Amino acid sequence: MQLIEGVYEGAGRRFALVASRFNEFITSRLVEGAGDCLRRHGVADGDIAVVWVPGAFEIPLAARRIAEQGGFDAVVCLGAVIEGATDHHEYVAGNAAAGIARESVAADVPMTFGIITAASIEQAIERAGTKQGNLGWNAALSALEMTSVLRRIDQLAEQAEGREEA
Ligand code: INI
Numbered sequence: 001m002q003l004i005e006g007v008y009e010g011a012g013r014r015f016a017l018v019a020s021r022f023n024e025f026i027t028s029r030l031v032e033g034a035g036d037c038l039r040r041h042g043v044a045d046g047d048i049a050v051v052w053v054p055g056a057f058e059i060p061l062a063a064r065r066i067a068e069q070g071g072f073d074a075v076v077c078l079g080a081v082i083e084g085a086t087d088h089h090e091y092v093a094g095n096a097a098a099g100i101a102r103e104s105v106a107a108d109v110p111m112t113f114g115i116i117t118a119a120s121i122e123q124a125i126e127r128a129g130t131k132q133g134n135l136g137w138n139a140a141l142s143a144l145e146m147t148s149v150l151r152r153i154d155q156l157a158e159q160a161e162g163r164e165e166a
Pocket residue numbers: 020022023054055056057058079080081082083084088089092
C-alpha cells in the first residue's frame with residue numbers, strides 16, 4: 001500500500017494571495033496571516049504576490065487569471081463576507097465559494113478558501129487573528145499541502161509509467 005500525503009515545504013514554490021478590499025480591516029489581517037504561514041514554511045518573500053480585488057465576488061476571476069498566466073503553484077483566496085440586513089451577503093459568499101472551487105478544478109491549480117463568512121464583525125475579528133486563529137494562515141497551510149500532494153500524485157503516475165515501460 002502506498003500512502004500519498006503532502007508535507008509543508010514551501011522552498012522554491014510561488015504563491016499568489018488574492019484578497020478583497022471589502023472589509024479590508026479584516027482581510028488585511030488574513031493577508032498578514034497567510035504571508036506569515038508561507039514564510040515560516042520556507043517560501044521566499046519574493047515568491048509571494050498579493051493581488052487586491054474589490055470584493056469576494058471578484059476573487060474567482062482574478063484567481064483563474066493568475067492560475068492561467070502560470071508561474072504560481074497555488075492561489076490563496078482571502079476575503080470576509082459579513083451578514084447584513086438583506087440576503088446580499090449570501091449571494092456574494094455562495095458565488096465566491098462555488099467560483100473558487102470551479103476555477104481551481106478548471107485551471108488545475110490549487111485555490112484555497114480563506115474567506116470568512118460571519119454573522120457579525122465580532123465573529124469575523126475572531127477568525128482574523130484573535131480567538132479563533134487566522135483563517136488566512138489556515139488557507140495558506142492548505143495551499144502548501146495541496147502543492148505537495150499534487151506533486152506526489154504526479155510522481156506516483158511517473159513511477160507507474162516507468163514500470164509499464166520496463
Ligand atoms: N464583498 C465582500 O467581500 N464581503 C461582503 O460582506 C460583501 N457584502 O456583504 O456586500 C461584499 N460585497 C461586494 C461584492 O463582493 C462585489 O465586490 C460587488 O458586488 C461588486 O461586484
